[in-house]
Amino acid sequence: MSTPAKSSAKSPRETSSGTSRETAVLPPLDDPSVVAEHRRMKRRANRGRSFTYVAAIAIALWIIIPIFFVFSMAFTTEETVRSYPKNFLPFVPFSTETMRFFLGSEGVLKGLLNSVLVALITLVLSTIIAVPAGYAISRYVFPGRELFRISVLAVRAFPIVVLSIPLAVLFIRTGLFDSIWSLSLMHTALALPTTILVVSSVFASVPYELEEAGQVFGATPVQSFRHIVVPLVLPGIAASGLFTFVLSWNEVFAASVLTLDNRTLPALVLTSLANASPAFQFAGGFFLMVPSIIFTFFIRKYLFNMWGQVSK
């Protein structure tokens, strides 16, 4: 992309955007004014490109520096974490002391384990439920298809807070309260709409003709699904599973509302934030961030497919 308007030379066409339309006859291409204009445009484009690089690097730094800060604090001594002014050199001195302190704090290992379990149960549940639904939306035309799609979309718009309180009341009544299962059920409800839409867009990207071609060559519908469609959609479904995992890993409101003794990591960190030491906070922040950094790396190919589809 190119540069801001202030660098533009005063070409006749630039003076007013309205007049360009009235220029009915263009001068010949070798006309000196055309050549000069062409050169100006090229220069402008080059300057614009370097400006874009500067902007890109600035934005990248704005995003990376805070992450880097937390990471370097998570791998240093407790003394450095408490010290002031802070060292700007990263990982100096490098130490696992902060990490060990965090992992040794009460409830942290259990919280980590709970988080992993809840995220895995959520992943499995929502994938099992979403894959057939996503397949139906992308492969079949049936009355009520649009209605289903729209209602799934609408579900995404409802705030988590509205859902958490009545579910807590419900779970207390049924004795499911404060278990990793109840939280997984809740997280599945949160993840399901997005997962369904993503899975349907993944299926839609595999043309049905491929399946048909398989059948033409003598495969049964199940065989052609198994040997043609499944390998093609697997990466996409894995990406949506990753998304579900991270959603569950990050979710803090419902986790704090629905658990008491079986806290997940975010709920534990949130409720002990007030009297936590800086070392605890940094290491906690590190653990909360790691899955999302991996997740973003793996789904970057699907980024626009996923959200483009979902936001339609």
Place this chain on the structure above:
Amino acid sequence: MKSRRRSLVPYFLIAPALLYLAAFFAYPMFQGLLLAVYDDEATLPLLDGPTVDGAEVGRLSQGSGITISDRQGNRLADADVVDNDEFATGLLTEQWFQVSGEGIEGDEVSGWMPESRLRVRDEAADGTVLGGTIRPRLGQSGDPSTALRAEPNESAAEIGRIGERVAVTVDETAVLEVWFQVVDAETGLEGWAPSRFVEVFSDDETGRIDRGTAGEFTTKFIRKMVDDRKFSSAWRTTLMLIGMILPLQFVLAMAMALVIDARLRFGSGFLYVFALPMGMSDLAVGILFFSIFSGNGLLNSFLEAIGVIDAQKLFLTADTQGWILFAIVLAELWRATSIVMVILVSGLQAIPRETLEAAELFGASYWQRVRHIVLPLLKPSIQVALILRTILAFQVFAVVIALSGGDVVTVLANETFRQYFSLRNNNVASAYAVFILLLSIASAVFYLRAVRAQEEVRPS
């Protein structure tokens, strides 16, 4: 697409999802709405006698003042005592013992008496009372002996008397549920109610209805929410944050989207970095920005290093609400701009390159192209992103708690959590949640309307 003919297959395929969403989304959503406007302990029916199958004589609402005109104990089945949790808390029960021992006339007597008359001397390992002595009636003139009755009930017939300090064995134990005959202080309505629904004051004569058993629709939770001292600051802060964050966010997201769309070298690297905050936990981002703004954080260190300040400055205290708000805005900008960018890039990719090239050919400057071609064509994407972001912004929660302790600066989601977690008030918490829901719906409708109105005004 297959199966244009009618088939049940797709319905089987979507059925699990539908059922799941009905059970864990629609149903709790409905319950949540109900919690906010329905009080299931609103009124207590009074009965014409001290039994559960008595006829209802009228209802008293929760909190009404009463006087107690009579009491009676009813024997409970053993199963009720063990199984019903409600009996464990707040229930006024009385134990009665069937005892046998030597009566005042020297004969062997056996009958029922209340626990207040027995000093327990012998207990089994599981706590079952096996025996004891009859308590003396200290400082009382009159008959010092204790009456034994045919049934575990004050009004049952007397079948014998037993003297003080006499050793007895306990043959059977009964638990009585105490019933009160109450009189409404205002209307004079009289009737019987189980003691566990009545709070008795220290004079033993007056009290109030603690909670009811019958529900009714009420606005009292909503009123309680509105009257809460944090309510107005919560919704004001929420709206103010949205007002500050969204415009900045869209400018930043647009810049990011245009940078990505420019297809630079290392473009996918930049895309990865730009998308990094998208999957990040809001709590982690709160901690991240707390570490920047805290007393011995990155910002102070930096400012001191370049010589702007010469002592630590405290940014996140009760006196520096402005700084806290600023930190929250920055944290939200950092965290949630990526998703807007992704939506905008999806929109940008749908704009035909030819259109932009044509505009460039006709001499449109970069800003002219952005202003007159990109932005109008991007409008649907912008609308989607706006709705999504606004709805999510109403739920800002962990960032605020991390940066302000959830106290100095408070937002609606925060208050919902406080009502539920600290004040244990599910109904008011639900009222807050419903308020957030209504605001979300209202803003979605507002954006859809605004965009449509704009389209109608424009002639082409």
